[in-house]
Amino acid sequence: MAWVYLLVAALFEIGWAVGLKYSQGFTKFWPSVLTIAAMVLSLFFLAVAVRSIPVGTGYAIWTGIGAVGTATLGIILFAEPVTAWRVGCLLLILCGVVGLKIAAP
Template identity: 65%
Template sequence: MAWILLVLAGLFEIGWAVGLKYTEGFTRPLPTTLTVIAMVISIFLLGLAVRTLPLGTAYAIWTGIGTVGTVILGIVLFAEPATAVRIGCITMIVAGIVGLKLAA
């Protein structure tokens, strides 16, 4: 159950990270509200997950999910560059996430 909570926390992290772009510096009320809600949910779920998972592992996986998802959505939604170096770095992050999961 803790792993499911951690994955959900990571997905909400992606949501708030992408949401930051839509807030336009916290000047748009609806995107700002949704972004803050996603932040709170993400941190709450992470907090629940670390009750049973090792803190370092959980935090690294949470940030890894958020990083990979945010980079992918940046490429898809905001036409950020999808260079070989960026894709290679994403691959290394995913490998690290898998490694941490297997080691936990």
């Protein structure tokens, strides 16, 4: 169940990272409220997950999924550039996340 909590935490991390763009520096009320709520939920689920998963593994996977998901949504939602370098680096992060999951006890 800890891995499910970690995935939920990572999804909320993606949500708050993207929410930062919509909140426009916390100047828009509802996007700011939703962003802060996603931050709290993300950290809560991460804390629950690392009760059972090694903290280094959990944190690295949380940030890796968050980074890949946020960068992907940046491309989709905000027309951020898609280059071979960006895609290659995102794939390397994804490989690292999968490797950490495989290596976890």
